[in-house]
Amino acid sequence: MSLTLDERVAALSAALDAGEGRLPAPLVARTRALVARVQERAGLSAEHTVVALAGATGSGKSSLFNALVGADLAATGTRRPTTSHPLAVVVGDTPDATGPAQLLDWLEVGRRHALPAGPVARAAGGSDEDAATPAVRRARRGRGDGLPAGLVLLDLPDHDSVVVEHRVRAERLVARADLLVWVVDPQKYADAALHERYLRPLAGHDDVVVLVLNQADRLTERDVAAVLGDLRGLAAADGLDRARVVAASARTGAGVDELRSLVAEAVERREATTRRFGADLRAAAQEVLDACGAAPRGRGRRAGTDDLLDALEDAAGVPTVVTAVRRSAVRRAAARTGWPPVRWLARFRPDPLRRLHLAPRPAAQAEVTRTSLPPAGPAQRARAATAVRDHADAALVGAPDAWALAARARLxxxxxxxxxxxxxxxxxxxxxxxxxxxxxxGALQWLLLAAAVAGALWLGGIALLAYLQLPDPVTPVWGPAPAPTVLLVGGVLAGLLVAALGALAGRVGARRRARAARRRLRSAVAEVARRLVLAPLAEESAALEACRTQAARAAGR
Structure with a gap:
C-alpha cells in the first residue's frame, strides 16, 4: 500500500529522530531540510503545479519557454544567451492572487507574468504580434490545447552559469519544482556535469522529469533519432529509464505541442507535486536506510549475557561472599545447636560476613552500607571490562561503526x-x-544439659551422704545403671550426639543457604549489568531497528 506524503514524512522524521547522533550529520541536515521543504510545499496551493525549465547556457531554454507560452517574456540572445534570474508565468490566475503569490514567494521568484488559460494567446504584458519571433507566432496560431489553469511555468537561471549566485538560484528551484523539464542541445546533451550533478541525483524521479532535445532542427532526422537514443541511454544510466524524451525546436516550433501536452497532462492530473516529493522522500529514505547498514547479527543473547555476568560476579567478589555466607551459616548453626558448655567458644570466632560488613541487617541500613570486600584485582577488572566490550560488540555485530561507538560511549x-x-x-x-x-x-540441648546436671547433683548428694556416713537413700535403677548415672552420662552423650548431628545439618543448610545467596547475588549483579550495560545496548539496538524500519517504510520497502 502506497503511503501518503504525510505518512512518508512522518516515517522519515521518525527514522531521523532514532538515528540522531549516529547517522552522518550532512545526511541528517540534508534530509531534515527536505522534510521541511515538503511540509512547506504541502502548506501552499495544491491547485497549482510548478513546472521548471532548466538547462545550460545556450541550450535555447528561454526560447522554448517563449514558444510554450506564446509570448516573448524571457529574454533571449545570440552573443551571450544566458538567464540570470528566474521568470514565472501563472496560467489562469494573477500572480498577485493569494495561492500563486504565496507559492512564488516560497520559490523566491520575483519576475511574474499572468497568462489566460486555454488556447495559446498573447500574455498580458507580452510583445506585439509583429515583434514576436516566428516560433511564437506559430504557437499563437497553433490548434493544439493551450496551457491549463493552475500551471506555474518557470524559466530557471542557467545551471552552468559562471556566476555562482545564478547556479544557486537554479539549484534551489530544481529542488522545489514539481515537474522538471531539462532542456539540452545537440552539443552538450552528454555533458558530464549535467548528468553527474543534476540528473543522477534525480534517479527514481522518472515520472516528474522530461528531457527535451532542443535545436533539433539543426540535425537531420537520422541524427535526431541517434541523439535521442543516446540521450535515452544516458538517462537510463542515470536511473531515469522511464523519463520522457522529446525532440523540439524553439525556432521552428517542432515538438512544442507535444511538450505542451505533457505539461498540460501533468497539471490536469495534479499528481506532479506528490510524485516529485514522494520520489525525493523515497530517495532520501533509501540513503538513511543504507547508512543504517544491515540488521545486526548479534549472537545468542543468553550466552552472551551469561559470560558477562560471570565476569561481573568475579569482579564483585561474589565467590568470596558466597564462601563467607557458608562459613557464617555454619558458625551461627553451631552457636545455636552446639553443646551448651562449649557453645560459647564459637562466639570467639569472627563472623566472616561481619568482617565484610555483610552481616544481616535491616534493609534501610543495607541501602547506605558499603562492604569491606577487597577491591577487584587487575586481572578481574580487565576481565570485566573485556566482557563488557565483547558483549557490546557481539550485540551490535554488523551494525555501522557510528552505532557501535555510540553504544560503547553509553556503557x-x-x-x-x-x-x-x-x-x-x-x-x-x-x-x-x-x-x-x-x-x-537448642531447647533440646538445654534439656539434655539439665538432665546431666540433675544426674551430677544426684550423684553428688549420694556421695555427700556416704561421706557423712548417713544411710544411703534408695536409688532407682534405670536399665543397667542407677538413675543418676543414666542422667549424667546419658545427658552428656546425647548432648554431644545432638551437637554433632546439628553441626552436620548446619553444614548442609549452610551450603543450601550459600547457593541461595549466590542466586540472589547473581540477580543483583544482573540488575547492575542491565542498568549499566544491557539497557543502553538494548536502547541502541532498538534505535537502530527503529531507524531501519521507519526508513524502509518511507522508502517503500
Missing amino acids: DISGLPDALDHAVARTPLLPERAVWWWRAV
Missing part, C-alpha cells in the same frame, strides 16, 4: 565497581532470625 564501565559493591551490600544473604530447627535443637 558506564567506570561506575561498575561502586554499583557492584552497592548491589552486594544490599542483597539479603542470611535471615536475621534464627532458623526454627536451631531453636528446637
Whole structure:
C-alpha cells in the first residue's frame, strides 16, 4: 500500500529522530531540510503545479519557454544567451492572487507574468504580434490545447552559469519544482556535469522529469533519432529509464505541442507535486536506510549475557561472599545447636560476613552500607571490562561503526565497581532470625544439659551422704545403671550426639543457604549489568531497528 506524503514524512522524521547522533550529520541536515521543504510545499496551493525549465547556457531554454507560452517574456540572445534570474508565468490566475503569490514567494521568484488559460494567446504584458519571433507566432496560431489553469511555468537561471549566485538560484528551484523539464542541445546533451550533478541525483524521479532535445532542427532526422537514443541511454544510466524524451525546436516550433501536452497532462492530473516529493522522500529514505547498514547479527543473547555476568560476579567478589555466607551459616548453626558448655567458644570466632560488613541487617541500613570486600584485582577488572566490550560488540555485530561507538560511549564501565559493591551490600544473604530447627535443637540441648546436671547433683548428694556416713537413700535403677548415672552420662552423650548431628545439618543448610545467596547475588549483579550495560545496548539496538524500519517504510520497502 502506497503511503501518503504525510505518512512518508512522518516515517522519515521518525527514522531521523532514532538515528540522531549516529547517522552522518550532512545526511541528517540534508534530509531534515527536505522534510521541511515538503511540509512547506504541502502548506501552499495544491491547485497549482510548478513546472521548471532548466538547462545550460545556450541550450535555447528561454526560447522554448517563449514558444510554450506564446509570448516573448524571457529574454533571449545570440552573443551571450544566458538567464540570470528566474521568470514565472501563472496560467489562469494573477500572480498577485493569494495561492500563486504565496507559492512564488516560497520559490523566491520575483519576475511574474499572468497568462489566460486555454488556447495559446498573447500574455498580458507580452510583445506585439509583429515583434514576436516566428516560433511564437506559430504557437499563437497553433490548434493544439493551450496551457491549463493552475500551471506555474518557470524559466530557471542557467545551471552552468559562471556566476555562482545564478547556479544557486537554479539549484534551489530544481529542488522545489514539481515537474522538471531539462532542456539540452545537440552539443552538450552528454555533458558530464549535467548528468553527474543534476540528473543522477534525480534517479527514481522518472515520472516528474522530461528531457527535451532542443535545436533539433539543426540535425537531420537520422541524427535526431541517434541523439535521442543516446540521450535515452544516458538517462537510463542515470536511473531515469522511464523519463520522457522529446525532440523540439524553439525556432521552428517542432515538438512544442507535444511538450505542451505533457505539461498540460501533468497539471490536469495534479499528481506532479506528490510524485516529485514522494520520489525525493523515497530517495532520501533509501540513503538513511543504507547508512543504517544491515540488521545486526548479534549472537545468542543468553550466552552472551551469561559470560558477562560471570565476569561481573568475579569482579564483585561474589565467590568470596558466597564462601563467607557458608562459613557464617555454619558458625551461627553451631552457636545455636552446639553443646551448651562449649557453645560459647564459637562466639570467639569472627563472623566472616561481619568482617565484610555483610552481616544481616535491616534493609534501610543495607541501602547506605558499603562492604569491606577487597577491591577487584587487575586481572578481574580487565576481565570485566573485556566482557563488557565483547558483549557490546557481539550485540551490535554488523551494525555501522557510528552505532557501535555510540553504544560503547553509553556503557558506564567506570561506575561498575561502586554499583557492584552497592548491589552486594544490599542483597539479603542470611535471615536475621534464627532458623526454627536451631531453636528446637537448642531447647533440646538445654534439656539434655539439665538432665546431666540433675544426674551430677544426684550423684553428688549420694556421695555427700556416704561421706557423712548417713544411710544411703534408695536409688532407682534405670536399665543397667542407677538413675543418676543414666542422667549424667546419658545427658552428656546425647548432648554431644545432638551437637554433632546439628553441626552436620548446619553444614548442609549452610551450603543450601550459600547457593541461595549466590542466586540472589547473581540477580543483583544482573540488575547492575542491565542498568549499566544491557539497557543502553538494548536502547541502541532498538534505535537502530527503529531507524531501519521507519526508513524502509518511507522508502517503500
